[in-house]
Amino acid sequence: MLLIPLGAQSPPATDQPHREFFSGVITVLADNQITVSRNVPGKNADVRVFLIAKETRVEGKLHLKARVTVRYTHADDGDHAVHIIVRTAQKK
Numbered sequence: 001m002l003l004i005p006l007g008a009q010s011p012p013a014t015d016q017p018h019r020e021f022f023s024g025v026i027t028v029l030a031d032n033q034i035t036v037s038r039n040v041p042g043k044n045a046d047v048r049v050f051l052i053a054k055e056t057r058v059e060g061k062l063h064l065k066a067r068v069t070v071r072y073t074h075a076d077d078g079d080h081a082v083h084i085i086v087r088t089a090q091k092k
Contacts, residue, residue: 023069050081060086
């Protein structure tokens with residue numbers, strides 16, 4: 001068995017951007033950005049604007065009032081969408 005002292009382990013990479021997720025409904029749709037609103041009962045609506053680049057992966061068709069989950073990174077110029085998943089209504 002090989003024991004490695006805790007101080008000898010390499011620290012986590014800090015040069016990679018931290019990725020986060022946000023789910024809600026598209027309230028504004030433009031070519032280069034979307035605005036997503038999330039309503040939580042008993043709280044004010046949480047609204048975020050995400051920049052869309054040609055590298056952004058989109059699963060599904062973006063349209064107003066579509067329910068989406070956005071994986072994004074935060075930068076100095078705003079939140080950049082990395083991956084957008086359009087959620088479809090489930091049939092009961």
